[in-house]
Each structure stands twice: as structure tokens, then as C-alpha cells.
Amino acid sequence: MTSKGLPGFRDFPPADLALRNYIFAVWRQVASRYGFEEYDGPPLEPLELYTAKSGTEIVGQLYNFRDKGDREVALRPEMTPTLARMVAERANGLKKPIRWFSIPQLFRYERQQRGRLREHFQLNCDLIGEAGPLADAEIIALSIDMMRGFGLGPTDVRVRLSDRRALTAILKQRGVAEEGMQAAYQFIDKIERMRREDIDKLKDEVHPFAPATVSDLEAVAKIRGLTAVEEALQGAPGGDASIAPLRRTLAALEAMDLAEWIDVDFTVVRGLAYYTGTVFELFDAQRTLRAICGGGRYDTLLASLGGVELPALGFGMGDVVLGELLKDRDLRPAVGPTIDLFLVAVTEADSPHALRLAHELRDAGLRVEYAFTPGAVGKQLKLADARGARLAVVIGPDDRARGEVQLRDLAGSTQSSVPVGTLAIRCRELLMRTA
RNA sequence: GUGCCUGUAGCUCAAUUGGUUAGAGCGCCGCACUGUGGCUGCGGAGGUUGCGGGUUCAAUCCCCGUCAGGCACCCCA
The missing domain is CATH 3.30.930.10 (Bira Bifunctional Protein; Domain 2)
Incomplete structure (x- = not known):
């Protein structure tokens, strides 16, 4: 430090x-x-x-x-x-x-x-x-x-x-x-913070607000x-x-x-x-x-x-x-990272495709993250969860061969195959629904 | 600016009247787990006990100073 x-x-x-x-x-x-x-x-x-x-x-x-x-x-x-x-x-x-x-x-x-x-x-x-x-x-x-x-x-x-x-x-x-008048204001302002005995002590003194007494101001x-x-x-x-x-x-x-x-x-x-x-x-x-x-x-x-x-x-x-x-009162808004979508690359060969998709989806206005280091799909989904993602997109060799990705709703645990071309629109639909 | 109280891991807290290597929960990181998360289990990192000095064989503990925070004054323009 x-x-x-x-x-x-x-x-x-x-x-x-x-x-x-x-x-x-x-x-x-x-x-x-x-x-x-x-x-x-x-x-x-x-x-x-x-x-x-x-x-x-x-x-x-x-x-x-x-x-x-x-x-x-x-x-x-x-x-x-x-x-x-x-x-x-x-x-x-x-x-x-x-x-x-x-x-x-x-x-x-x-x-x-x-x-x-x-x-x-x-x-x-x-x-x-x-x-x-x-x-x-x-x-x-x-x-x-x-x-x-x-x-x-x-x-x-x-x-x-x-x-x-x-x-x-x-x-x-x-x-x-x-x-x-100012002295009287200040006394009244202070009076509720004073102890009984301290107030009583002041009763014999001469004050700028005389002839009004300490007791008068207490009453006010x-x-x-x-x-x-x-x-x-x-x-x-x-x-x-x-x-x-x-x-x-x-x-x-x-x-x-x-x-x-x-x-x-x-x-x-x-x-x-x-x-x-x-x-x-x-x-x-x-x-x-x-x-x-x-x-x-x-x-x-x-x-x-x-x-x-x-x-x-x-x-x-x-x-x-x-x-x-x-x-x-526990009235603070929820905090923590919140993103729309997390991209999961199944193999390292899928990574470039995930990166391209990430960039396209970000251009479309979605909040997108992905893992920087390759790892098990389960691990990447765990990260997606920790990052507060609402959706996950899984891209593997099989999906790529069909020109599709797996779109997963992390809250509802539902998943479907989606053609890459319609991914942004499908994401928007899902996000609107859960918003 | 004045007086009193309190400082131990990222957080909340332990540690016998002063006694060996300062612990726990949560959190964090890793593993179980290379095509599917939340759970669970196991492991790991993380401390100059705010800092400096003093007393003592020995200080997280006692004393002094300092810094920081809290409480009450002051002030609240």
C-alpha cells in the first residue's frame, strides 16, 4: 500500500x-x-x-x-x-x-x-x-x-x-x-441537544434575548x-x-x-x-x-x-x-456486472468465430463477454453465470458445420439451435421477454 | 480545533491475567468438471495484528507518540 x-x-x-x-x-x-x-x-x-x-x-x-x-x-x-x-x-x-x-x-x-x-x-x-x-x-x-x-x-x-x-x-x-432575535434562534436551535441541568444552569444568567427567559424559550x-x-x-x-x-x-x-x-x-x-x-x-x-x-x-x-x-x-x-x-434500509439497487450475453467456444478452433460474433453482437448494441482462456464448456458457463449474463451462446464444431449456434437462456435453462444469421434478433426477443 | 472510544486477512469476527508457527466463516483462485452453469466436496493464496517507539525472557494484548475511523462538542455557510 x-x-x-x-x-x-x-x-x-x-x-x-x-x-x-x-x-x-x-x-x-x-x-x-x-x-x-x-x-x-x-x-x-x-x-x-x-x-x-x-x-x-x-x-x-x-x-x-x-x-x-x-x-x-x-x-x-x-x-x-x-x-x-x-x-x-x-x-x-x-x-x-x-x-x-x-x-x-x-x-x-x-x-x-x-x-x-x-x-x-x-x-x-x-x-x-x-x-x-x-x-x-x-x-x-x-x-x-x-x-x-x-x-x-x-x-x-x-x-x-x-x-x-x-x-x-x-x-x-x-x-x-x-x-x-438571532441569539434566541440559536438558543432554541440548541435546546433539544442540551441536558436538563445545563439548561437550568443558564437560567440565572443575563441573556441577549431578555426580558424573555430561558423558560420562555423552552416553552417555544x-x-x-x-x-x-x-x-x-x-x-x-x-x-x-x-x-x-x-x-x-x-x-x-x-x-x-x-x-x-x-x-x-x-x-x-x-x-x-x-x-x-x-x-x-x-x-x-x-x-x-x-x-x-x-x-x-x-x-x-x-x-x-x-x-x-x-x-x-x-x-x-x-x-x-x-x-x-x-x-x-436495504434500499440500494442490485450491483454487480450485468451483461446480456456470454459466448462459449467449445474448442480453440471455435474461438475466431466467437470473436466475430461477439463483435457483431456488440455492434448490434448487446452487452457481450467471452472467456479469454479456453476451458471446459461447464467452466465457461460458470463464468457466464458469475458475470451476470442472461444468455449464453455455445459455438462448437458441430454447430458451425450447420451454420448454427446453441442459444441458452441461463435463467430458464432452455436452449435452442439458432441460425447464425438470426442470432442478434433472437437474442433481442429473449432479452425483451425476460426484461 | 477540543475530549473520549476503537484499529487483527478483501468483509464480519476469534486468539486463556503477557506465552510456541495469529485462527474461523464468507469472499477470491484452483481441482473434481475437455459439449452445458447455479449445488457439493477437496485444496490454495491472502497478515510487518494501522504505523513508529518503549517496558518485558516474551507484546495482537501493557505504556507513549502518530495516522485512520467512530461518538460527543464546535460548526453545519
Whole structure:
């Protein structure tokens, strides 16, 4: 063994690449059902694309260096800034709403754990130019249908849904000032991971979200379900308006028959400061893995990143956690070599004829293999079986004398003599039948 | 970046409180089997016990370091 790969970076031997390709295929198929178009951007970007909005502390978590042209550059840690630039440059000419998706490989320099590496592929779906709650429902429905595309149901995966507008209204009513809002978000985000005693310890301290207390925020974090949200907003100024989008988003999801996937849960805040409305995450129902997907509405981000005022929302869904979940649930597609046909030469004198047939059949579009070394017919058939062939063609001196070959269906163990000239057609017929 | 835990064959795991040549199942290769596969039987290859150092007559086992993986923090842009 000469050298290992870098920590957090993956090799993809055929079985692993098959899973990755399968994930990509489902992503693309479902995205296209929603009318989403695929785009891509450069994996390497100017460093300032990521520091401009988020500050310089972010540099510690990304792969950045100075290139030979003395430019500060970084491997992309997320797709949204690239998307913002692309949309801003073309905003005037694009019909709204814009439905775009991408599957970028993203990089971040962090200590890896299960489900979190230093690179991953992340499906990004964004809906830009629509502020109404049907857009929120559309994006959430898309994320759910991604799960359904993999054979996962509402007992496997849960959508945890919250709304910053309703949450903010509740917090305001509890006395949280504008300046303390971010701190309150972060506290609520963290609260379910904290131990009872650690929460109690904080109760005597002075917090930026005062006069709201730790107990107030605990109560907010416990809110579950739309009714509980409505109750919490009873009598709050502007309370009814703040909950209207969530209410209409839920109604739309119900109309799509997807309500059973949704848990309204105000502990879902998302770390990102830029979310302005709906926020949601998808988790495995057992909660043994990290988030499968996270997203929300970011109506002001495009203005600050790309200088164009467009409401937008979207989500990111990584291939790593999803892959873990598919493995856990045994929902991986079958792997291994699969070919249509294996050619068996009975004697060495038959080999040139097998080679000619192999080439002709490959030209006809069939997936064909044969043994490289002569051997017993039984041995060659064993190899055919191991290679996943559906058909075998046996060519021997007797067959050749008659201008025929033996065509064997390996699954059904049926065999017949076929004139060489009609072999390709007969193969096609058999393959169609067993497909 | 911090703390804790774990590293034995391709995979899953054994190996008496530290004791001779580190084993098994699966997988892989070969043979039985030169005109018909899946099964079965037999055989074979494959290990610097992650790596480096230390303690000891003796280390897979104990100690230190390092690398890798896992868990919890941090972060999740």
C-alpha cells in the first residue's frame, strides 16, 4: 500500500459508484418531474464569494489557497453564492419563477464523522422569483418526492417544518428585541441537544434575548403542530398575519396528500442567519443519522449576494447521509456486472468465430463477454453465470458445420439451435421477454 | 480545533491475567468438471495484528507518540 487518500475524501469502486449514480439518477428524474432544469458552476471560486457575506471566520472551514495568478481562491463549500451570481447576471432575461437544480461536489475542511465528510455531492433545488406560500409547498413537496423516489415513506423520513415569521412573532410577544432575535434562534436551535441541568444552569444568567427567559424559550421550543402555534400567537400583534404563510403552505401540502410527512416543530431553526420564512429539515424517523435535507426561504439573500431583488427558497440534500439511510434500509439497487450475453467456444478452433460474433453482437448494441482462456464448456458457463449474463451462446464444431449456434437462456435453462444469421434478433426477443 | 472510544486477512469476527508457527466463516483462485452453469466436496493464496517507539525472557494484548475511523462538542455557510 503506497498512500491513502485524504481523510474525508472517498474512492468510488464500482459498487459505491453504482449507488452514487443511482442517487443522482433519482434526483434528476424527480427534479425533472417538477420542471426543474439542471445547471452547474465552477468548483473553484474566488474566496471573497464566501467571505463577503459570512465574514472571515468561515475561512477556517473551507479549502482555500492562493493560485499561480496570485488570486485567493476556494473550493466551493456551498452552491448558493454561485447560483446567486448566475441568476443575478441573467435575472432580466429569465422567466420567473426560475426552477433550477444542481448536483455540485462541495468541500469543507472539518473533522469528519459518519454522514459528514470533507467532500460530498449535494442536490440543490431552488425556486426563485415567487414569494407566495405555494412556492414553499412546492419545494417541500419536491424534497418529499425525492424520498419517495428512493422507496422511503413517512415512517422512514419526517419533515420538520417551522417558519421564522411565526417564530419571530412569538418571540416578540415574549419580549425578545430585534437585537436579541438571532441569539434566541440559536438558543432554541440548541435546546433539544442540551441536558436538563445545563439548561437550568443558564437560567440565572443575563441573556441577549431578555426580558424573555430561558423558560420562555423552552416553552417555544416545545411547540408542536399548527394548533399549538396558533395558541402561542393568541392576541399577539400581527400574529395572524405571521402565521398565514405557514397555514397556507400546510394546506397546500395537504391538498397534495403529503400532510402525513410533516411535523410542525419550532426547534428547527437552521443555523443560517439568512433564512427569512419557512425553514425545514428532513430526518430519518429514528433520528440516528444527521439531517438528510435542509432548506428554507431566503428572500433577501439574492439582493445581498447578487444585487438583484428576488424572493427565493430552496434546499440542499447530500449524498452521504442519504446513502447511509439507503444502506440501513436495504434500499440500494442490485450491483454487480450485468451483461446480456456470454459466448462459449467449445474448442480453440471455435474461438475466431466467437470473436466475430461477439463483435457483431456488440455492434448490434448487446452487452457481450467471452472467456479469454479456453476451458471446459461447464467452466465457461460458470463464468457466464458469475458475470451476470442472461444468455449464453455455445459455438462448437458441430454447430458451425450447420451454420448454427446453441442459444441458452441461463435463467430458464432452455436452449435452442439458432441460425447464425438470426442470432442478434433472437437474442433481442429473449432479452425483451425476460426484461 | 477540543475530549473520549476503537484499529487483527478483501468483509464480519476469534486468539486463556503477557506465552510456541495469529485462527474461523464468507469472499477470491484452483481441482473434481475437455459439449452445458447455479449445488457439493477437496485444496490454495491472502497478515510487518494501522504505523513508529518503549517496558518485558516474551507484546495482537501493557505504556507513549502518530495516522485512520467512530461518538460527543464546535460548526453545519
